[in-house]
Amino acid sequence: MSSPIQKQQTVILTGASQGLGFATLEILLKAGVNVVAVQRTESAQLTALADKYQGVLFISKGDVAKDEDNRAAVDVAMQSFGRLDALILNAGQMGPLAPVSALGGPALDGVKELFDVNFFSLVSIISHALPHLRRRERKEGLVDGEPAGRIVLVSSGAATGGVTGWAAYNASKAAMNSLGRTLGNEEKEVVTVSVRPGTPNTDMQTKIRELGGSVMSASDHARFMGLHERGELLPPHEPGGVLAGLALLAPEQMSGTFVNWNDEEPKSFQLKP
Template sequence: MSILLKAGCNVVSLQRTETPQLTALAGKHPGALVISKGDVAKEEDNKAAVDVALQSFGRLDALILNAGTLHPLGAVSSLSGPRLDELKSLFDVNFFALVAILAHAIPHLRAREGKEGLKEGEPAGRVVLVSSGAATGGVTGWAAYNASKAAMNSLGRTLGNEEPDIVTVAVRPGTPDTVMQQKIRELGAAHMSPSDHARFTGLHERGELLPPHEPGGVLAGLALDAPRELSGDFVNWNDEDKALRWRRKV
């Protein structure tokens, strides 16, 4: 977010909670960062965020869709009874929230009117989906998360075909040092195979987790400049030709 703001962009952040860091960032960029409080799992909150962007800035150029949850962890055979309801809740956040905000945003993303500076032939809008290697992998104990990210990628491919004036890219962001990685280390051993869990704990122990701003710079760059030929693709954040070349630095 700070990368986009430093690049001179106006940003609307849909947040369930307003952290001190977010409040401080908004204070540094008055008028350029607008916080829309809400829950991505609620369609009305997704619509409200789109409306806030239009009311505040008069246009919508890009979406970066990054909300996600790993819970419930567990093998496919464990996802019955109340746990099936937990899986449905995960899909509300990881997948159905995407559909909800996209349905409201697409008419404004594809619109060219009122977008000063838009060059002829340039896409009118861009969508960056924060995906995962889980979309094509099969980490044990991640049945729900793996399936939701695969669904995300499928949605991106379809959107790429349906909306020729919107570039849609799904991005594997590597393994950034986030709260999700902490949860994997703390809770994963009870649900994942020892080898899968050791792979993630080893990255932390060896200091090999990515600083979040590194893949974040790629997400920001793609939101601003992703070319038409990437639409519908699933790319690795550090692919020199398909992602890394667009990175914006902190």
């Protein structure tokens, strides 16, 4: 790793209540950084973690699809910790699952809702956070030449794939990657990395197995069923450790890239649970 973790860093994390987000949150807290978790609803395990890490973990109740809630989360970070070093944007939704031919008419509202969560929420929170991410002042421990801030976008292989029935989800992740590439060119003080987290064993995989068969091709659905049956789904802390490490340590040369979580460079920054 290029530099030690600054324990005073502050990270905003969305989608932290379960699965990959919760695993990432636990790793961040164990690394000694401050976290603001943006959540519409709290899980029991998230509430318990907030009790354990009082003064270090703050839960900002809100919906990432609402601009005012994203602005409020940034305000919580600045008011509580006086600095903002990174975003990990993990919140997302998968449905509606349907072929393109079935996404018009009344179903179009569901596509717009998905994009509100998976794409427009990114633009919203990033725009509010960038002035603080760019700022170098009051960031104790920041080394000259090191990025002032970092953004980690939790993407998917869907960004470059074409799984049947996933049209809306595929398109939203492709838009996410495009946003990350553009930020890499525009923001010289802030490193932005889009990460494919593989196939962690989360509720999303359960939904794919249970619901995907009705809209996915038989071969696509069988592929995901096989991963589960063979015990090949990832423990969430494995890619979660990479998300956490990149948020704290990703170097300038990675900005604008789309990487697999287990590629050599991103995995070199993996934090252990």
